[in-house]
Amino acid sequence: MALTLLLCLLFALLLAGAPVAFALGAASLFAFLALDIPATVAFQRLAAGMNVFSLMAIPFFVFAGELMARTGIAWRLITVAESLFGRARGGLGQVDVGASMLFGAVSGSAAASVSAMGSTLIPMMKERGYDSDYAVNVTITAAILGILIPPSHNMVIYAAAAPIGIDVGALFLAGVVPGLLAGAALMIAAWLVAARRDYPRGSFPGWRPFLRAFAAMIPGLTTALIIVFGILFGVFTPTESAAVAVVYTIIIGVALYRTLGAQEFFAAAVASVKTTAMVMMIIGSAAMFGWLFALLEVPAGLAAILTAVSDEPGAIMLLILIILLVLGAFMDMAPLIIIMTPIFLPVAINVGIDPVHFGVVMLMTLGIGLVTPPVGSILFLGCAIGNAKPEDVVKTIWPFYLALLIALVLVAYAPPLSLWLPALFS
Secondary structure, three states: OHHHHHHHHHHHHHHOOOOHHHHHHHHHHHHHHHOOOOHHHHHHHHHHHHOOHHHHHHHHHHHHHHHHHOOOHHHHHHHHHHHHHOOOEOHHHHHHHHHHHHHHHHHOOHHHHHHHHHHHHHHHHHHOOOOHHHHHHHHHHHHOHHHHOOOOHHHHHHHHHOOOOOOHHHHHHHOHHHHHHHHHHHHHHHHHHHHHHOOOEOOOOOHHHHHHHHHHHHHHHHHHHHHHHHHHOOOOOHHHHHHHHHHHHHHHHHHHOOOOOHHHHHHHHHHHHHHHHHHHHHHHHHHHHHHHHHHOOHHHHHHHHHHHHOOOHHHHHHHHHHHHHHHHOOOOHHHHHHHHHHHHHHHHHHOOOOHHHHHHHHHHHHHHHOOOOOOOHHHHHHHHHHOOOHHHHHHOOHHHHHHHHHHHHHHHHOOHHHHHHHHHOO
């Protein structure tokens, strides 16, 4: 009865348009009361879900990304990407994907990537004769790459939610090749659609402007190297590396790029506080929800169902992918990571799936959910930035969606794609 109430109320609130954190929290609170558990316990679980030291890295990652977005690094990345890919048919589509891959190494956030890349490239594409739906589709699907290419705060959330210890540095490295593979797949899709629509080609600006832009880009990308290699070689914890990245970003923004003034710093701080508050409330509410799931023995029941269907790793992986794709269309990424990791990871480990590999596959799958209606948050954010109707965008997103699904299947069923790079540094 309590489980039925929990799930029905959750989906009713989500369909009514309630914020995810509120929907999870309200549904969980009513379930607590239905089980005659004091409301104080619910709020204790809420606080305990957020009171995890490793999650301290999230505000620093978010702040570093916001600072980088305001130091002009996005424009420098676009300049380099346009020099490399702009000469292809529909070159700005390739530029969008390439710049998003580079920006993913700075921000680690799909929403930040859509905001930074979309606000610049979508108007640029429209001015050069590209259709609005194409501009938005390329931007929102390429933004998913920021979830995979390190550093990614969603990987920190996955490591914190896992019932076993997982090396965040190994997770960061494991996302590199899948991120590049997904980027290549999106570039092919962008080129095919551009060729069919006969979009224009760009031009190479010359080696001197390219080298100047490339040199200006390097200090910004060094932020990602500080985080990844600092964790990898044991110099910093994930939280410490994120804090160092904030300090480094402030230094290059003020002293080198000279684009980070008091106004930009304040705007980045305000945006970071808002984003962090939203993410942490989602994490806390998801922790309440997950605790109820454990109390009602849902993980054990789902595990029994999955293993009853098959004990083959390939079949289990397929079932999990389908479930996550469906759930990702209705709920945001962070709560799903918190709720589903303790359920699916033990099952995956029992059939021989590496937990680092599973983490990359899980994040990639949930990333696709961010651009899947009816709740895809990145889909609607991109439409708002591009001033496009969601229904028009969804009608033509399928080539890019298919490209991401092909990349997902390759990564899911070829573990070396995600595991060989961490193995090099183990």
